[in-house]
Amino acid sequence: MTGNKVTLADIARATGYSLATVSKALNGRSDISSEARTTIDRALRESEYQRRGQRTTPQRYIEVVFQDLDTIWALEVLRGVLREARQYADISVITTESGTRQHPDDDWIDGVLRRRPFGVIFIFANLTDDEKTKLQANGIPYVIFDPSGEPSNDDFSVQADNWAGGVLATRHLLALGHTRIGIITGPEEMMCSRARFDGYTSALAERGIPVDPAFVTEGDFTTEGGYAQATALLEHPQRPTAIFAGSDLQAMGVYEAARQNGLRIPEELSVVGFDDVQTSAFLGPALTTVRQPLHDMAAAAARMLIDTAERRPTQHHVILPTTLVVRGSTQSLHGSEANTQ
Incomplete structure (x- = not known):
């Protein structure tokens, strides 16, 4: 039996749980065991149970889980998800702020099982095996956007070619004659940060230039962090003539550090960012940066969810190319500066 023919009493008989427990699971109550919830939810889904008066085509929504929504970068990602979702009349998007770059809050999994979204996009964060099992048991597909660690073979993930981006940024500065090139990485535990740094070191190695530890600082992908790390770099007796900031937000902090040190960009300090967020072209001067296609990446993540839920074949891991956007920074x-290298 399916659809309106199935009653809660049928579900109770099929699962061996009481009618009260089945009702609690249906209404997202927290005072039942996870085992009971999983069993009952599966039975409800497989029987295509519908509440009385329920629409046959209910609204579906994608949940996007951010660490925070306070940055231009996060809004760029969200716009990409919305762009893809708009192509489907019955799919909408909600956002959740939860946890850190490595993992959502511990109580998030219980909340998402109550909300029952069509699918979930995690920004950076990875999941425990137990959380993955719960999502899979409840038919909730997920995609990790720019994973902080190496995704497993079973995960779906979307990211940019961060290593190539690091190479592009550093080669550009080397081609301009810079050899004292500082770098402000992102958090060391994040895979994208390590890949961008590896691209930086690879480009230096191509020219036989050793990495100077004094020119390497670890940031946190924020403007405040970029300002603090750039200030430290510029205090070096032989300061860098160029800085590769691991994100555009960090590059904005470099601009402020340069201003406070009386340094003109690009005449006395060249700066390269990473991301190409919308405001980068409107800085003074406009920021040279490595573009990772955030809109396309986010749209690809949403499309992977939809294809998975609708049983269409899809790639498990998508890596999109990065490109260098040369502007005024x-x-x-100059010859006198080159002689001091």
């Missing part, structure tokens, strides 16, 4: 060294 970089220029070649």
